[in-house]
Amino acid sequence: MRVLILGASGYLGRTVAHRLRKDHEVYGTFHAQATRYGDKNNMFQLDLGDTNSMRAILDKVRPQIIISCLGGDFKLQLHAHDEIANYIVNENFRKIIYISSANVFDAADESPHYEWDKTFAQSDFGNFKIQCERILVNKLGERCVIIRIPEIWGKDCPRISKLIEDTQNNIPVVTYPNLYVNYTTNIQIAEWIHYIIVENLTGIFHVGTKDTYDYMNFQSQLCTILDLKKPTFKGETAMQRLYQAVLPGRREIPEKWQMKVTDVLRFLGRVQKRKSPL
Numbered sequence: 001m002r003v004l005i006l007g008a009s010g011y012l013g014r015t016v017a018h019r020l021r022k023d024h025e026v027y028g029t030f031h032a033q034a035t036r037y038g039d040k041n042n043m044f045q046l047d048l049g050d051t052n053s054m055r056a057i058l059d060k061v062r063p064q065i066i067i068s069c070l071g072g073d074f075k076l077q078l079h080a081h082d083e084i085a086n087y088i089v090n091e092n093f094r095k096i097i098y099i100s101s102a103n104v105f106d107a108a109d110e111s112p113h114y115e116w117d118k119t120f121a122q123s124d125f126g127n128f129k130i131q132c133e134r135i136l137v138n139k140l141g142e143r144c145v146i147i148r149i150p151e152i153w154g155k156d157c158p159r160i161s162k163l164i165e166d167t168q169n170n171i172p173v174v175t176y177p178n179l180y181v182n183y184t185t186n187i188q189i190a191e192w193i194h195y196i197i198v199e200n201l202t203g204i205f206h207v208g209t210k211d212t213y214d215y216m217n218f219q220s221q222l223c224t225i226l227d228l229k230k231p232t233f234k235g236e237t238a239m240q241r242l243y244q245a246v247l248p249g250r251r252e253i254p255e256k257w258q259m260k261v262t263d264v265l266r267f268l269g270r271v272q273k274r275k276s277p278l
């Protein structure tokens with residue numbers, strides 16, 4: 001398959017590109033990181049602010065599968081995804097895999113959520129993700145796969161780098177006591193995407209651990225596992241237990257790619273000590 005990863009220079013996009021390259025012809029986009037990716041012939045510079053930029057890349061690559069791992073201005077992203085939907089709708093063999101977020105439920109924090117729950121957001125980010133999902137699903141139906149994820153963790157991810165920096169410099173670590181979330185890794189998401197493509201699965205998928213765990217305790221345990229100094233925390237404790245979790249309710253994905261919170265912690269302890277980039 002010819003795959004185009006939008007945002008292939010980002011944290012998740014890089015991992016997905018690495019995983020899919022084993023079986024597919026993979027192209028990607030970057031925006032600001034020209035020094036790192038400018039001379040790679042499978043990477044194209046994309047500027048969401050330039051209306052011709054996306055169309056030119058689509059016409060050049062003619063992808064069968066587009067995977068959107070994009071960041072950037074919300075309005076520009078909405079416009080770009082509308083344009084992508086128009087491109088896909090004209091040919092039956094094309095589809096998109098869109099990376100959405102647990103924030104689509106951030107106004108419904110009394111319980112975790114499954115794929116079939118109704119979205120309800122209060123944050124700008126959550127509402128933007130809902131809008132983007134709708135644009136794609138309304139135009140493309142089954143040719144759009146939505147992947148909703150909680151925070152991404154993995155080797156040298158920005159959150160681990162910040163945790164290391166804060167603990168080394170005795171800076172209080174921002175936390176959310178009494179917030180129960182589920183967790184995922186860059187590798188888990190990449191493996192699910194690979195499987196979804198191979199099996200031609202459709203619909204919405206929640207990728208993350210099957211269980212939830214208090215955010216502050218997770219950070220605390222991670223510090224121990226990574227041999228970091230015991231952190232001091234700052235953050236308001238919620239009066240009652242709150243949730244921001246997208247639990248995986250679909251049963252098609254093999255057990256070996258399902259995780260529990262303890263698996264994620266063990267995984268992070270292992271990979272963070274490795275020399276290789278992933």
Ligand SMILES: NC(=O)c1ccc[n+]([C@@H]2O[C@H](COP(=O)([O-])OP(=O)(O)OC[C@H]3O[C@@H](n4cnc5c(N)ncnc54)[C@H](OP(=O)(O)O)[C@@H]3O)[C@@H](O)[C@H]2O)c1
Binds near residue numbers: 030031034049101153
């Ligand atoms: N990180 C999380 O914990 C998390 C949680 C839930 C959902 N998500 C979603 O998962 C996806 C991937 O997240 P990530 O953390 O891997 O993102 P990231 O590391 O910030 O990467 C964002 C990508 O978008 C590109 N980009 C940014 N502005 C652009 C613009 N104006 N024009 C064209 N391209 C632009 C970046 O290019 P350059 O690198 O060249 O600047 C990069 O390739 C995103 O859709 C995000 O909303 C992430």
